[in-house]
Amino acid sequence: NKQIIFKDYVKGFPKESDMILESSTIKLKVPEDCNDAVLVKNLYLSCDPYMRNRMGILEGSYIDSFTPGSAIKGYGVARIVDSSYANFKKGDLVWGLTGWEEYSLIKSTEGLFKIQHTDVPLSYYTGLLGMPGATAYFGFYEICSPKRGETVFISTASGAVGQLVGQFAKLSGCYVIGSAGSKDKVDLLKNKFGFDDAFNYKDEPDLNAALKRYFPNGIDIYFENVGGKMLDAVLLNMRFHGRISACGMISQYNLEEPEGVKNLFNVVTKRIRMEGFVVFDYYHLYSKFLDTVLPLIKEEKITYVEDIAEGLESAPSALIGLFSGRNIGKQVVVVARE
Numbered sequence: 001n002k003q004i005i006f007k008d009y010v011k012g013f014p015k016e017s018d019m020i021l022e023s024s025t026i027k028l029k030v031p032e033d034c035n036d037a038v039l040v041k042n043l044y045l046s047c048d049p050y051m052r053n054r055m056g057i058l059e060g061s062y063i064d065s066f067t068p069g070s071a072i073k074g075y076g077v078a079r080i081v082d083s084s085y086a087n088f089k090k091g092d093l094v095w096g097l098t099g100w101e102e103y104s105l106i107k108s109t110e111g112l113f114k115i116q117h118t119d120v121p122l123s124y125y126t127g128l129l130g131m132p133g134a135t136a137y138f139g140f141y142e143i144c145s146p147k148r149g150e151t152v153f154i155s156t157a158s159g160a161v162g163q164l165v166g167q168f169a170k171l172s173g174c175y176v177i178g179s180a181g182s183k184d185k186v187d188l189l190k191n192k193f194g195f196d197d198a199f200n201y202k203d204e205p206d207l208n209a210a211l212k213r214y215f216p217n218g219i220d221i222y223f224e225n226v227g228g229k230m231l232d233a234v235l236l237n238m239r240f241h242g243r244i245s246a247c248g249m250i251s252q253y254n255l256e257e258p259e260g261v262k263n264l265f266n267v268v269t270k271r272i273r274m275e276g277f278v279v280f281d282y283y284h285l286y287s288k289f290l291d292t293v294l295p296l297i298k299e300e301k302i303t304y305v306e307d308i309a310e311g312l313e314s315a316p317s318a319l320i321g322l323f324s325g326r327n328i329g330k331q332v333v334v335v336a337r338e
């Protein structure tokens with residue numbers, strides 16, 4: 001069983017060498033003493049920014065740190081090989097929390113969803129139909145309360161979550177602008193995902209001036225993926241009664257001292273509602289999400305771009321790539337296709 005082992009807690013930017021490829025033998029059976037467990041063959045693994053947080057020492061967080069010496073844990077799509085849990089049978093496809101390895105023994109099946117719809121690419125359950133898709137859907141509709149004609153700004157807009165938020169916002173009749181870190185990504189936003197406009201934040205020495213140019217009348221809704229300087233500039237450009245969905249702050253994850261936000265008082269004066277959320281607050285509504293999004297995919301009202309890395313060996317480099325913006329779209333690792 002090839003595995004990607006987490007070496008030790010990380011400070012600053014993670015490196016490929018923080019993860020080691022190892023091989024061992026395992027029995028492809030759930031041990032006798034494990035009730036309600038499954039043994040899965042991993043097919044697609046998801047690289048997600050929050051995994052960086054699990055590489056550090058976490059205290060009082062909503063998740064635990066990875067365990068040094070054990071396989072990295074993350075979202076993935078897998079096939080059941082053996083099961084002692086009545087709801088999952090050999091051959092079933094699932095998505096949810098698994099390990100960065102060829103086969104995983106999953107002792108708690110709570111975090112697993114059975115895949116019922118296989119007429120879409122299976123890898124979508126790491127992105128569009130998995131955790132990032134649910135993040136985009138609930139983070140936008142539940143927190144931003146969008147109304148037709150409102151202005152929406154999305155940072156990290158071409159990624160796993162952002163590309164969907166933009167498309168949902170367009171479907172809601174909003175005026176949508178995204179920022180991303182390269183010309184190719186900006187082109188995708190404008191030409192593939194249907195954003196009204198987009199800009200490369202790296203080409204903008206003054207983010208406040210850029211936002212004033214793109215939103216002369218201000219921003220009603222900000223979908224926050226990045227934090228730091230961008231959040232500060234957005235606060236200056238929010239409209240009265242604006243909403244900020246605080247989804248993530250990737251610019252801060254590798255900093256030992258997080259950047260202070262200077263313009264927070266705008267939340268008071270402009271009566272802005274800023275709300276943080278973690279996607280698993282909404283997993284009980286997952287079937288509602290599927291009922292809405294599956295038809296949108298079939299009617300081609302929504303599209304999705306993935307960045308596919310081949311082989312378990314490529315997983316460490318793919319994960320690190322998120323923090324330099326190397327991924328274009330949802331970063332997926334293919335371990336096996338069936």
Ligand code: NDP
Nearest residue numbers: 049135159160161180181225247248249250251278279325
């Ligand atoms: P992406 O697919 O967007 O990949 C990460 C991207 O972040 C990179 O491609 C890069 O894009 C950008 N980035 C990396 N480093 C920096 C930096 N220092 N400053 C600015 N941008 C940077 O990731 P996801 O779509 O999966 O995640 C987007 C956000 O959503 C993250 O903040 C994540 O933590 C959050 N999230 C929150 C969840 C929740 O439950 N609240 C669940 C899932 C995700 P670029 O080239 O454009 O800079």
